[in-house]
Amino acid sequence: MTEPILELKNVSTVVNKGTASETTILKDLSLTINPGDFITIVGTNGAGKSTLFNVIGGNLIADAGQVLHNGHDITHQGEVARTSFLSRVFQDPKLGTAPRMTVAENLLLATRRGQRRRLRFRGLKPRMAEFAQLAASMNNGLENRLNTATGALSGGQRQALSFLMATLKRPDILLLDEHTAALDPHTSATLMQATNARITEDHLTALMITHHMEDAIKYGNRLLVLKAGQIKADLTGKQKAALTPEKLAAYFE
Incomplete structure (x- = not known):
């Protein structure tokens, strides 16, 4: 059992x-x-x-x-x-992301979740292709905004980023x-479909x-x-x- x-x-x-x-x-x-x-x-x-x-x-x-x-x-x-x-995604799209950092920088930060922080080279460039593929799974154009400051994203894109950051390390x-409560019906439905796909594919609890x-x-x-x-x-x-x-x-x- x-x-x-x-x-x-x-x-x-x-x-x-x-x-x-x-x-x-x-x-x-x-x-x-x-x-x-x-x-x-x-x-x-x-x-x-x-x-x-x-x-x-x-x-x-x-x-x-x-x-x-x-x-x-x-x-x-x-x-x-x-x-x-444990990871948590909140109702407010503004929570869970750093607004002045780019989408890619936020994702890089998420790769170090739960680890000790120390001074070192970021190593961002080698991971851009990986982050683009990851962002594309949300089906909302987030992959085209990897170098955009998170604070400039739409609510749906920012919430999608929060979800990716929360699930990146499984x-x-x-x-x-x-x-999805703060999103319009179409954006909410798109995020729910992506949410279900990631939970299912990665066997998340x-x-x-x-x-x-x-x-x-x-x-x-x-x-x-x-x-x-x-x-x-x-x-x-x-x-x-x-x-x-x-x-x-x-x-x-």
Whole structure:
């Protein structure tokens, strides 16, 4: 039997501790993630989706329970330490890239993710052909803008670059935090197709928060419904295949 790549065991999180507005967000939540899982996550505002990602990413330490990576307890490990095996793409295209650096320079930076930084020659020129091929996989003309400052890109191109940077070193865990939400429908669809292709081809393990019911149903092998800090449904196989947006929406009622 394959060992889970990530496990959350009876995780709870509390905000505004000791005040009248103290609230438990995640409530004794347990989740097993296996290598190669592509899990889409839906839920209403306040269901705990972002909190779940923050606990997995190390931005937030769980108040109770455990987080395990390949069987090792990382519950109290911080965000920086987890970058050696985890990447995250945020909703805002401006996050995750250096605006004054070119597309190629950003990609070069991503090749050194999780490594110690030291003074050395950049070695950019020998990798330009590789970066052009990589950028072309996004199907949005990014390969023609390798020498363009990232801040001058369109939102869709910048988000595509963020995605490439997050997946360049094939992380154990990829968190997609509504990464298409700020894009127009056509650009969003193009990025989702490229996202699915890369996750599938590189056998990545990914979790994706989305408010698009159609995307949650269409992509991935598992679909989680979060409600009030708990997993109300974990749908796979025929259950997931039989879903419609209307049937999925019924879980929120």
